[in-house]
Amino acid sequence: MNAIVSTVLKRLGLGVITLFVVSLIISLAIELLPGDFCKTQLGQAATPETVAACQRDIGLDRGPVERYVEWLGGIVQGDFGYSLAGAGSLGGSRRSVAELIGPRLLNTLFLAAVAACVAVPLALVLGLLAALYRNSLFDRIVNLVTLTSISAPEFFVAYILMLFLAVKFKVFYALANVSDDTPFLESLARIALPTLTLVLVIVAHMMRMTRAAIINLLSSPYIEMARLKGIAPRRIIVHHALPNAWAPIANVIALNLAYLVVGVVVVEVVFTYPGIGKLMVDAVAFRNMPVVNGCALIFAGTYILMNLIADIVAIVTNPRLLHPR
Amino acid sequence: MREIDFWKDQLVRGRIGRREFFGRAAALGVSTALATTMLAQVGIGAEPKPGGRFRVGSGHGSTTDLLDPGTWENEYTADIGRGLIGDALVIIDQKNSVVPNLAESLEPSDDAKSWVYKLRKGVTFHNGKTLTADDVVATYNYHRGENSKSAAKSALSTITDIKADGPETVVFTLSGGSADFPYITSDYHLPIFPSQDGAINWADGIGTGPFILESFEPGVRGKFKRNPNYHGTAYFDEVELLVIGDVSARTNAFIAGDIDYMDRCDLKTIALLQRNPDVEVTNVTGFGHYVAPMNVTIPPFDNVDVRKAIKYSFDREEIVKKVLFGYGTAGNDNPIAPSIKFATQPEPVYKYDPDKVKFHLGKAGLSSLKVDFSAADAAFAGAVDAAILMQSHAAKVGIDINVIREPNDGYWDNVWMKKPWTMSYWGGRPTVDWMMSTAYAAEAAWNDTFWKHPRFNELLVAARAETDEGKRAAMYAEMQQILHDDGGIIVLMFNNFVSAHSKKVAHGELNSNYDHDGGHMYKRWWFV
Numbered sequence: 067m068n069a070i071v072s073t074v075l076k077r078l079g080l081g082v083i084t085l086f087v088v089s090l091i092i093s094l095a096i097e098l099l100p101g102d103f104c105k106t107q108l109g110q111a112a113t114p115e116t117v118a119a120c121q122r123d124i125g126l127d128r129g130p131v132e133r134y135v136e137w138l139g140g141i142v143q144g145d146f147g148y149s150l151a152g153a154g155s156l157g158g159s160r161r162s163v164a165e166l167i168g169p170r171l172l173n174t175l176f177l178a179a180v181a182a183c184v185a186v187p188l189a190l191v192l193g194l195l196a197a198l199y200r201n202s203l204f205d206r207i208v209n210l211v212t213l214t215s216i217s218a219p220e221f222f223v224a225y226i227l228m229l230f231l232a233v234k235f236k237v238f239y240a241l242a243n244v245s246d247d248t249p250f251l252e253s254l255a256r257i258a259l260p261t262l263t264l265v266l267v268i269v270a271h272m273m274r275m276t277r278a279a280i281i282n283l284l285s286s287p288y289i290e291m292a293r294l295k296g297i298a299p300r301r302i303i304v305h306h307a308l309p310n311a312w313a314p315i316a317n318v319i320a321l322n323l324a325y326l327v328v329g330v331v332v333v334e335v336v337f338t339y340p341g342i343g344k345l346m347v348d349a350v351a352f353r354n355m356p357v358v359n360g361c362a363l364i365f366a367g368t369y370i371l372m373n374l375i376a377d378i379v380a381i382v383t384n385p386r387l388l389h390p391r
Numbered sequence: 392m393r394e395i396d397f398w399k400d401q402l403v404r405g406r407i408g409r410r411e412f413f414g415r416a417a418a419l420g421v422s423t424a425l426a427t428t429m430l431a432q433v434g435i436g437a438e439p440k441p442g443g444r445f446r447v448g449s450g451h452g453s454t455t456d457l458l459d460p461g462t463w464e465n466e467y468t469a470d471i472g473r474g475l476i477g478d479a480l481v482i483i484d485q486k487n488s489v490v491p492n493l494a495e496s497l498e499p500s501d502d503a504k505s506w507v508y509k510l511r512k513g514v515t516f517h518n519g520k521t522l523t524a525d526d527v528v529a530t531y532n533y534h535r536g537e538n539s540k541s542a543a544k545s546a547l548s549t550i551t552d553i554k555a556d557g558p559e560t561v562v563f564t565l566s567g568g569s570a571d572f573p574y575i576t577s578d579y580h581l582p583i584f585p586s587q588d589g590a591i592n593w594a595d596g597i598g599t600g601p602f603i604l605e606s607f608e609p610g611v612r613g614k615f616k617r618n619p620n621y622h623g624t625a626y627f628d629e630v631e632l633l634v635i636g637d638v639s640a641r642t643n644a645f646i647a648g649d650i651d652y653m654d655r656c657d658l659k660t661i662a663l664l665q666r667n668p669d670v671e672v673t674n675v676t677g678f679g680h681y682v683a684p685m686n687v688t689i690p691p692f693d694n695v696d697v698r699k700a701i702k703y704s705f706d707r708e709e710i711v712k713k714v715l716f717g718y719g720t721a722g723n724d725n726p727i728a729p730s731i732k733f734a735t736q737p738e739p740v741y742k743y744d745p746d747k748v749k750f751h752l753g754k755a756g757l758s759s760l761k762v763d764f765s766a767a768d769a770a771f772a773g774a775v776d777a778a779i780l781m782q783s784h785a786a787k788v789g790i791d792i793n794v795i796r797e798p799n800d801g802y803w804d805n806v807w808m809k810k811p812w813t814m815s816y817w818g819g820r821p822t823v824d825w826m827m828s829t830a831y832a833a834e835a836a837w838n839d840t841f842w843k844h845p846r847f848n849e850l851l852v853a854a855r856a857e858t859d860e861g862k863r864a865a866m867y868a869e870m871q872q873i874l875h876d877d878g879g880i881i882v883l884m885f886n887n888f889v890s891a892h893s894k895k896v897a898h899g900e901l902n903s904n905y906d907h908d909g910g911h912m913y914k915r916w917w918f919v
Contacts, residue, residue, distance in 0.1 A: 100801030113836045120540035151455035240647040348454040
């Protein structure tokens with residue numbers, strides 16, 4: 067137990083430092099980009115006076131260091147600050163970063179959860195079966211299909227699915243624009259195509275790692291012993307090999323789950339799904355610093371959390387690590 | 392397309408009249424009853440009727456959009472302000488004339504230096520408050536204010552004073568006479584908002600417009616329902632305005648029936664879209680144009696013969712065909728669209744002419760020319776392709792154009808008006824004066840050619856206050872000729888607004904000043 071607690075604490079401590087470094091790098095990167103929020107928002111209608119007035123209004127006329135320190139001060143107190151759009155003296159529509167990101171993050175988590183619920187069991191089962199019937203026709207076909215789907219770019223997969231399942235044969239919705247008042251079942255129906263796309267994209271990685279981890283263990287002495295004892299192959303794999311294979315499998319699953327939260331901008335754009343990826347891309351295009359930093363912190367936090375869980379699983383399933391001498 | 396569809400299309404565009412349509416239909420063996428139904432399908436002679444939920448997929452809109460009218464700079468927010476929740480004092484109609492809207496009448500003084508607007512009586516905001524002149528004054532002062540960061544500030548710089556003269560009259564005093572002032576009051580930034588003590592409340596989205604704001608998620612969707620107390624007419628019961636930035640996603644949503652209208656169709660695949668019998672594509676020539684401004688203060692562009700040589704060195708028609716797929720008109724280095732009052736076609740019309748290129752290069756004392764040309768698709772879709780086409784044409788006549796592909800991000804900060812020869816676009820303005828003052832007047836903030844011509848500027852100021860139509864026409868004709876001959880601007884082509892709607896929706900003649908029927912499709916269109 068001590069091993070777990072000490073790992074968690076160490077990781078959380080390092081995690082905080084990582085988040086700080088991430089926010090520093092992102093803020094620096096945004097500063098280096100040409101233009102700023104005011105110029106981008108006013109677009110072609112920007113004149114030196116209106117840009118200056120806008121900058122004075124939302125505090126962009128102060129130096130980058132001062133702004134970063136102020137933002138950091140807010141963060142350590144749990145205040146994510148306000149979006150630059152609508153900030154300022156005419157604050158009739160000040161929107162806090164939290165209320166901007168909140169609903170989008172929930173949408174993303176919803177899609178990620180549904181995709182994960184489908185993809186992870188599917189990948190595990192396919193991986194186990196492929197290990198069981200390794201080198202057979204089934205194994206080869208499963209590998210072929212999954213490798214093909216992961217090799218094709220996501221937008222390609224997305225458009226193909228949309229073409230066949232929403233336009234030519236109207237099985238699913240083409241637009242996944244869920245909102246707060248969409249009933250739950252309709253939300254599920256609307257995200258069917260994005261879910262399918264994401265599942266196709268992430269199953270290959272998890273499935274192949276499962277298969278590889280198990281096959282790797284099949285050459286161990288205790289497996290040979292089990293085989294000599296006459297235990298059925300299915301039981302050997304599920305009861306004897308799989309428990310020892312969890313560490314690498316958990317790592318891969320964690321990586322893919324983090325990707326589901328962080329990396330699905332393309333799917334969001336294609337299906338017009340109001341998730342956090344598109345929000346961040348828009349915020350970067352507009353140099354909306356507080357929103358970008360907020361999103362970056364959430365993304366970095368997701369990775370840190372997922373890696374932490376994967377490591378805990380690795381420790382828990384390995385008695386040698388769980389009870390070190 | 393089938394012949395009967397071709398004639399229907401001609402009828403919708405106003406190129407033939409109804410009699411001719413019936414005649415043609417009869418010749419093709421279509422009975423009168425069927426022909427009448429066809430007319431109804433394209434909304435002619437059909438009675439508009441209320442009802443329905445109009446779902447629009449817009450290619451514009453971003454998560455940073457706000458209800459603050461000073462920040463509006465894309466068509467999504469322009470639609471909200473001008474077409475949905477708000478009303479400006481006047482609107483621009485299908486013939487590009489100013490017609491009264493919230494203002495019932497407008498009268499200029501003799502020198503056009505002051506304008507008196509009388510407001511329509513009995514107009515109420517969505518919250519029940521009555522429209523008064525104070526609301527108008529407060530709205531305009533919001534944009535004009537000393538510390539205003541409004542995008543409309545420079546357009547309103549000609550106003551020196553606004554005051555309310557009683558509850559229904561507003562008087563505008565200008566710094567100089569301007570016969571075209573009313574056009575400025577139709578700007579999409581200027582719907583009137585309710586005021587209190589001189590400050591306006593825009594945060595709740597309350598205006599006098601045909602639709603009431605129900606919910607607004609910037610960059611995602613807006614929901615609106617019809618205003619039962621609107622002073623004009625509107626037919627849809629509800630409107631849903633969705634942001635679908637990706638053109639393929641937008642097209643798919645449209646074909647799948649998830650939306651009734653999409654804008655900015657993908658020109659590469661428009662022919663495929665048109666084949667669908669439930670789809671009607673609208674192709675409107677507006678004032679928008681694509682340009683390639685040359686900075687006339689930087690050599691070699693400071694020599695007018697070099698500029699002329701370049702202007703003759705590429706084939707504009709081919710660019711329209713290859714970049715706009717025919718959905719546009721070749722430009723003649725005159726930024727005034729043909730449908731604008733006082734527009735002329737200066738002679739000689741620029742086209743690909745190797746002899747003239749040699750002649751002008753010779754006059755400049757050069758046998759060949761090497762120039763850099765900065766382009767990015769941020770200027771307009773297909774800008775880089777157009778630049779490469781120009782390069783290939785010019786290479787044949789001794790002009791070596793080095794096309795530099797610039798990054799889209801930060802294009803308007805680092806490239807436009809900074810590099811010597813760039814690509815750009817204009818949405819266009821409804822009057823000669825406005826367009827010329829915005830981009831070609833000597834001290835204009837957006838004079839991207841940095842061109843200062845004394846006679847041109849003299850005429851510009853004089854024509855603004857001139858009330859005699861004949862004299863004005865002559866002044867504007869001279870100005871367009873000067874700009875055409877001497878200016879640094881290459882007007883490549885006028886781009887059309889190409890949008891599509893389901894045949895379940897009908898409309899009359901379309902505006903040409905902006906897409907979406909000038910922004911007024913929400914109140915003008917109806918479900919068949």
